[in-house]
């Protein structure tokens with residue numbers, strides 16, 4: 001049964017975009033809401049569903065392989081639920097393959113260009129080699145500070161004029177061409193950070209949650225394990 005007062009978090013086609021552990025982002029968001037006394041519901045939408053419901057507050061798209069990304073675009077274009085949700089103010093996170101799916105187009109390693117959903121102005125072409133390893137960036141423009149994660153992608157992305165980069169690369173590849181990482185447009189956040197990104201970067205998680213809830217959220221007590229994880233991972237990035 002649906003709980004009307006709950007913040008609904010859609011985990012979008014994890015059977016296609018679930019290769020890199022990004023489903024953890026849904027658990028992080030739900031738990032950070034519950035710790036503050038909000039109700040949260042995770043709505044898992046598999047690609048066997050008819051269409052994606054437009055009634056969720058937050059939509060999470062993870063990373064996946066090239067063929068899975070094409071299947072995800074086909075599924076999401078059917079019914080257009082994600083576009084309607086975005087138009088109504090939903091918050092969206094696209095990680096890696098999810099970033100490429102949300103963008104205008106992506107060219108896969110075989111040289112074929114595929115249409116993305118066009119929800120954010122970012123396009124992707126294959127690089128010369130796969131970017132694999134720790135990725136750390138600084139996001140001053142969006143006041144998100146240091147962002148940490150790992151990357152594993154061939155695609156190199158260019159942010160168009162209708163979006164802004166999420167951060168500037170300190171270590172790793174990120175978007176590739178110009179030392180930027182990810183993209184932001186209104187309430188859509190795209191990144192190459194896996195980790196899962198929202199487990200490693202609680203400020204990003206809480207920023208997205210405050211957009212969904214419509215108010216700033218109470219402080220949570222510091223988690224020493226989290227501080228330690230972040231500093232250990234940033235150190236590992238060199």
Ligand SMILES: NC(=O)CC[C@H](N)C(=O)O
Pocket residue numbers: 020062063064065066069095096097098100152153154155156
């Ligand atoms: N980690 C991913 O999601 C990979 C995305 C995409 N298939 C690429 O290689 O660029």
